[in-house]
Amino acid sequence: MTTKSKLQSVRELPEFRALVRQRWAVSLGLTVAMLCGYFGFILVLAFDKSLLAAKIGEHLTIGIPVGVGIITFAWVLTGIYVWWANRYYDKTVKQIRDRMGV
Amino acid sequence: MDQFKTTVGQTDPVSIGFFLVFISITLGITYWAAKRTRTTAQYYAAGRGITGFQNGLALAGDYMSAASFLGIAGLVSLKGYDGLIYSVGWLVGWPIIMFLIAEPLRNLGKYTFADVVAYRLKQKPVRISASIGALTTVAFYLIAQMVGAGNLIKLMFGLPYELAVVIVGTIMVAYVLFGGMLATTWVQIIKAGLLLAGATLLVILVLANFNFSPTALFDAAAVKYGDAVLSPGGLISNPWDALSLGLALMFGTAGLPHILMRFYTVPDDKQARKSVFYATGFIGYFYILTTIIGFGAMVMVGQDVISKIDKGGNMAALLLAEVAGGTVFLGFIAAVAFATILAVVSGLTLAGASTLSHDLYVNVVRSGRSSEAEEVKVARIAVLFLGLLAIVLGIVFKGQNVAFMVGLAFAVAASGNFPALLMSMVWKGFTTAGAVASIITGTVLAVVLIVVSPTVWVDIFKYPQAIFPLKNPALISMTAAFVIGIVVSWMTPEQAASEKFEEEKVRTYLGVGAE
Numbered sequence: 001m002t003t004k005s006k007l008q009s010v011r012e013l014p015e016f017r018a019l020v021r022q023r024w025a026v027s028l029g030l031t032v033a034m035l036c037g038y039f040g041f042i043l044v045l046a047f048d049k050s051l052l053a054a055k056i057g058e059h060l061t062i063g064i065p066v067g068v069g070i071i072t073f074a075w076v077l078t079g080i081y082v083w084w085a086n087r088y089y090d091k092t093v094k095q096i097r098d099r100m101g102v
Numbered sequence: 103m104d105q106f107k108t109t110v111g112q113t114d115p116v117s118i119g120f121f122l123v124f125i126s127i128t129l130g131i132t133y134w135a136a137k138r139t140r141t142t143a144q145y146y147a148a149g150r151g152i153t154g155f156q157n158g159l160a161l162a163g164d165y166m167s168a169a170s171f172l173g174i175a176g177l178v179s180l181k182g183y184d185g186l187i188y189s190v191g192w193l194v195g196w197p198i199i200m201f202l203i204a205e206p207l208r209n210l211g212k213y214t215f216a217d218v219v220a221y222r223l224k225q226k227p228v229r230i231s232a233s234i235g236a237l238t239t240v241a242f243y244l245i246a247q248m249v250g251a252g253n254l255i256k257l258m259f260g261l262p263y264e265l266a267v268v269i270v271g272t273i274m275v276a277y278v279l280f281g282g283m284l285a286t287t288w289v290q291i292i293k294a295g296l297l298l299a300g301a302t303l304l305v306i307l308v309l310a311n312f313n314f315s316p317t318a319l320f321d322a323a324a325v326k327y328g329d330a331v332l333s334p335g336g337l338i339s340n341p342w343d344a345l346s347l348g349l350a351l352m353f354g355t356a357g358l359p360h361i362l363m364r365f366y367t368v369p370d371d372k373q374a375r376k377s378v379f380y381a382t383g384f385i386g387y388f389y390i391l392t393t394i395i396g397f398g399a400m401v402m403v404g405q406d407v408i409s410k411i412d413k414g415g416n417m418a419a420l421l422l423a424e425v426a427g428g429t430v431f432l433g434f435i436a437a438v439a440f441a442t443i444l445a446v447v448s449g450l451t452l453a454g455a456s457t458l459s460h461d462l463y464v465n466v467v468r469s470g471r472s473s474e475a476e477e478v479k480v481a482r483i484a485v486l487f488l489g490l491l492a493i494v495l496g497i498v499f500k501g502q503n504v505a506f507m508v509g510l511a512f513a514v515a516a517s518g519n520f521p522a523l524l525m526s527m528v529w530k531g532f533t534t535a536g537a538v539a540s541i542i543t544g545t546v547l548a549v550v551l552i553v554v555s556p557t558v559w560v561d562i563f564k565y566p567q568a569i570f571p572l573k574n575p576a577l578i579s580m581t582a583a584f585v586i587g588i589v590v591s592w593m594t595p596e597q598a599a600s601e602k603f604e605e606e607k608v609r610t611y612l613g614v615g616a617e
Binding site for chain 2: 007010011016019020023024027028030031034035037038039041042043045046047049052053055057058059060061063064067068070071072074075077078079081082085086090093096097102
C-alpha cells in the first residue's frame with residue numbers, strides 16, 4: 001500500500017474519527033470550564049464586588065482565596081488534560097499508527 | 103514609620119557583581135550554543151532537543167516580564183486586591199494554549215505560527231499577512247519592554263536611561279545573533295530559575311515576620327491601611343471593559359509569536375503538552391508569590407515610601423528585598439530583574455527575526471527556494487536590524503507612557519494572530535482570502551480602536567472624550583476577525599484547501615509527518 005492510500009484509509013478509520021471527536025470534546029469542555037471560571041470571576045467583580053469582599057476571618061475576605069483559587073484551577077485544568085492525553089489519547093494514537101503502519 | 107533610607111537607585115557594587123556573574127554565565131552559554139547552531143532547525147528551534155520540563159521553564163522565562171514581577175508587586179502594594187485581579191488575568195491564557203493550540207501547532211508547523219496558517223493555503227498572501235500580525239505584536243511588546251527596561255534600570259542602578267537601553271539591546275543581540283534559540287532557551291531557563299528562587303526566598307523572608315502565616319500578613323495589611331485593601335476596588339467597574347480586557351489576555355497569550363515559537367523546540371506534541379503544564383504551574387506559582395510580595399511591601403515598607411520612590415510602585419519588590427533581606431539580597435533581586443528583562447526581549451527578537459527571515463524572505467521573496475545557510479544568515483541580519491531598531495525606538499519613546507502597548511500587543515495577538523491560527527487548524531472551509539481578511543481586519547482594527555480609545559485618545563492625546571468607549575479593543579476586533587474570516591471564506595471557496603484538510607488532520611492528530 002502506498003503512503004498516500006495508507007493515509008487515506010487512516011482518515012476513514014472509525015477509530016480515528018472517534019479520536020478526533022473525543023479530543024475536541026475534552027479540549028472544548030476544559031476550555032469552557034476555564035472561560036466560565038475566569039469570566040465568572042470578572043463578572044462578579046463588575047456587577048457585585050461586595051460578594052468578594054465578604055469576610056471569612058477577622059480581616060481576610062473570600063476574594064483572596066478565590067483569586068488564588070482561579071490560578072490554581074487553571075493549572076489543575078492543564079493537569080487534567082495532560083492526564084487524559086497521556087492515558088487515553090497517546091495510547092489510541094499509537095494503536096492507530098501501529099495498525100496502519102504510518 | 104522612621105525615615106527609611108534605601109540604596110535603591112544607587113549604583114550598588116553587589117548588584118553589579120551579581121549581574122556580571124549572570125552576564126558571564128549566559129555569554130559562556132551563548133559561546134557553547136553558537137558552536138551547535140548551524141542549521142535552521144538549530145537556529146530557530148534549538149534542534150528540537152529541549153525537554154518538556156526545560157521548555158516549561160523557558161516558556162515561563164519568556165513570559166514573566168519585569169512588568170509582571172515589579173509592576174504587579176507594585177500594584178498590589180499600592181492598590182491591594184486589584185493587583186491580584188491583574189495577576190489572574192495574566193495566567194488564564196495558558197490553559198487555552200494547551201487545549202486549543204499547542205499540540206496541533208507542534209505537529210503542523212516548523213518554526214513560526216505562520217507555517218500552520220499557511221499549511222494548506224496559498225503561501226505568499228498568507229505569509230505576508232501573518233507576518234504583519236506577528237511583527238505588529240512583537241514591535242509593540244518590544245517597545246514596551248525596552249522603555250520599561252530603561253526606566254527600571256535607571257531606578258534600580260541609577261544608570262542613564264539611554265545607556266541602559268543600549269546595554270539591554272547589545273546583550274540581547276549577542277545572545278540571539280550567535281546562540282540562536284539554544285542560547286535564548288538557556289537564558290530563559292536560568293532567568294526563570296533565578297526569578298522563582300528569588301521570589302520564593304523573598305516570600306520566606308517576609309512570612310518569617312508573620313509566623314509563616316499569610317493570613318497574619320493580610321491582617322497586618324488591613325490593620326495598617328484598612329479592610330478595603332483586601333477587597334476589590336476600582337480596577338473593574340465597566341463590565342464591557344472587563345470582558346474585553348479578559349478576552350485580550352486570554353486569547354492574546356495564545357497568539358504571541360515568541361511563545362508559540364517555543365513549541366517547536368521540543369521533539370513532539372507530547373512534550374509540547376507537558377511544557378504547557380509546567381509553564382502554567384511555574385507562572386501561577388510566581389503570581390501567587392508576587393501577591394504576597396506586594397502585601398509584604400505594603401506592610402513592611404509602607405505605601406508612602408513606595409510611592410515616593412516611584413509613583414507606579416515599580417520599586418516595591420526591591421524595597422521589600424532590602425527591608426527583609428538587606429543590601430546583598432537587594433543586589434541579588436535587582437540583578438534578577440535585569441536578567442528577566444533580557445530573557446523576554448531575547449525571545450521577542452528571535453520571534454521577530456524568524457518572521458522576517460523564514461516567513462517573509464524565504465517563503466515570499468525566494469518562494470521557498472533558499473538554502474539553510476542562506477536562511478540562517480538572513481535571520482542573523484534580521485536580529486541585528488531588530489536589535490538596532492529596539493534600541494532606537496527605546497530611546498525615541500523615552501518618557502512616553504507606553505503601558506498601553508502591552509495591552510495593545512495582546513489585543514493584536516488575540517485579534518490578528520489567534521483567530522486565523524485556530525480556524526486554519528480546525529475548519530475545513532477556511533480559505534486563503536478568509537485568512538488574509540481575518541488577520542488584516544483583526545490587526546488593523548485592534549490598532550485603530552486602541553488609538554481612539556480612552557487609553558490613548560484621552561490619556562495620551564488629552565482629548566476630553568474618546569471616540570471608542572472600551573479601553574481594550576479585543577471584544578470588537580477579535581469578534582470581527584472571526585466573523586470576517588468566516589464570511590470571506592464562505593464567499594471564496596477554495597477546493598485545494600478543503601481537500602488538503604483531511605490529509606492535514608492525520609498530521610494534526612497523529613503527528614504523522616511532523617518535523
